[in-house]
Amino acid sequence: MAHAHNHTFAHEGGHDGHHDLEELRKFGFWIFLITDCILFATLFATYLVLHESTAGGPDAKEIFEMPGVIVETFILLTSSFTSGLAVLAMNAGSRNGLLGWLVVTILLGAAFIGMEVTEFAKLIHEGHTIQTSAFLSGFFTLVGTHGLHVSLGICWITAIIIQLTRHGITPVTRRKVHITSLYWHFLDAVWIFVFTFVYLMGVM
């Protein structure tokens, strides 16, 4: 482990690079999140430019079904809460608590994705596809990109659950849990914007 080999000189400087590797990676991830924010901001901008360009197809009012979306939103918000509980369990040193809350988090995430896929499938079944209009191109792309991020997060947390069962709570796995938790909260925040700008503004 890097920590064991540390020497005073590097500690005093605090810039030697390797001993605070975990901190470095967390900082790098924050910067990645900035880039992901800009990616979503661009998609939101395109959606807002195109959301009235229905080209004779249906508009938002006709196709969005709010009850399902509200349930989805509660599920995702809850999963963000449980991912917070996972970090608290980790800080308390409870590996089983950590694993348990992570499993709950990905189950909620999977439920969210399941509902989203159902919504997409229903729309496509009714003939409202990405090819119908610029509005639907923007809708499927923005919401789909968020869904892709959540799916990726599910795979990622699963990989970390496996690593936690192998290695337990170490500085490395601790950092990994922190980073995925950060990622999960970020996706939650993005969803609040999706909910507001796509669904709420769409049906109002």
Add this chain to the structure above:
Amino acid sequence: MIDQLTDFVSWFFVTGDPLIYGADVAIALTMAAIVFVLTYFRKWGWLWREWLTTVDHKRVGIMYIIAALLMLFRGGVDALMMRTQLAFPDMKFLSPEHYNEVFTTHGVIMILFMAMPLMFGLFNIAVPLQLGARDVAFPFLNSLSFWLFFFGAMLFNTSFVIGGSANAGWLSYPPLSELTGSPGVGEDFYIWGVQISGIGSLMTGINFIVTIVKMRAPGMTWSRVPIFTWSVLSSCIAIIVAFPVLTVTLALLFLDRFLGAHFFTMDGGGNAMMYVNLIWMWGHPEVYIVVLPAFGIFSEVVAAFSRKRLFGYGSMVFAMMSISLMAYFTWLHHFFTMGSGANVNLFFAISTMIIAIPTGVKIFNWLFTMFRGRISFKTPMLWTIAFIPCFVVGGMTGVMLSVAPADFQFHNSYFLIAHFHQVLIGGVAFGYFAGLYYWWPKMFGFKLNETIGKWAFWIWNIGFYVCFMPQYIVGLDGMTRRINSYGWDTGWWALNFTSTIGGFLMGIGFLFQVWQIAHSIKFMEKDTTGDPWGARTLEWSIPSPAPLYNFATTPLVTDRDDWWEEKERIAAGKMPKAKPELEPIHMPKNSPIPFIQSVCWFTVGFGLVFHWLWMAIPGFIGIALTMLAHSFNYDTDYYIPVDEIKRTEARAGRVV
């Protein structure tokens, strides 16, 4: 059966043009030669262990530079083909279709596959050394960035002989780039080549921000950070803000072409001008992304070769940071004719003029640094001096273009072509040449031949003015960009012919640079000092080429231009700074994953270009598996023992 096969082959490979057949033969011969040499000298293992899997930032930098110089050759050949076609009226050298492909690939290659990698190469060579660091923050990610760039560039270049090249211009505006305008695969090659390398660029931006913010040597406060490193920081901030926009823009264009979406189409409610806005929200900052590091290089070089501290360090930093911010408020000046209204055009015209102010400040700083300095006219300094008048003229024609009403006249004319080549060649290419000559000894341990370098310099410079000054005039005379032929009655012949001569002179200048490198490799004089220019910053305090671990002991920084101040102290008879005891050095292990994962990306890109999901899906699975393999690998580092550090330093003539 045979008929089907021939049909496939004639569709799959580009056929029907003798120039392409010639290129096919050249490519096949080169590949065969490379395979033969590597096999004959048994170098495959060496190539894999020492280069393809390396995570050493210096080697990654060298690979970036080699790839960039090869791309400079290809982009340059494209340029000369265009100039040949335009040398005389009614020329029949390139067909109109082929001409479209050539100007498209010239632009894409020069900006994305030449300027960007050359810049990243210099980042990799210089930044960790200037910071007194052992490495970049994320060495694995750094290697992945390089290979993504490399395979993205290879994918784009493949279109030259397979499937056909993009032909909608370097920014691929719809509707030309939509399926209706470009039904072939060229645009898909463009989308995936640029997308894959763009993801690499984004990761490099993140990597270097973290490196600069977190890995400075002890004592290196922000006011002691070398100016090139500051310029890299400003460039990387622009990268992380601009490149996600490019990622989205290309993805949306791909969805239009692949799934029949309607983001930019003429039907279905799409909006082609949205593409133009999006691509320039990336494209304009991109111009500053490539030029800011060049400003940093000029600042380092001008101080080192004037033997003076850089004049106006603080204003220089402020100017670069404000340029990287202001770059986002200028994008619309690329299409004042969109019809966005007088007020919007006014805003972007004024913001474009304002951005000239910090640049002007910097020009004065460089001049004042030279003032009363003891200037030595080595090649890096020559390129720096030549840059100043070139950039002043290019900047002023830029201000002319920023006047919105006048731009309605200049728009898309050769005046514009002359302007941006003047700032991009005079600013970026000259800057990177200066940087390449300046840091060459640090990379390879020997200097490049000065005499041949001076020949290259003069031929390039004379060629540059002969090539681009006539283009300003012919542009004002009404010649528009992207036309492939003109008549005798236009009166443009003499100016175009002169311009072509200048283009070929620059090509000869490039050949002199190739000769310079080849000659220097054979007759090099080894640099034993580690500081052949008598320079100022930390990278010159260690041996040339830099050892694997860079610094035997982490430097303690007490001044700006710390190495210069240390030399002054020693010259004044004071004791050199005390160095701490040697300790084992923590280093990252090499990894094959970046290379393998990038091959998977190439597979995905190639598969999607041809709509072959049987190829793209395994590629995606490969990407996922390599990511998991990296995540599950906990054995990523090792320690260099003290004995080995002592031996390495002794071989470089250092006592520790």
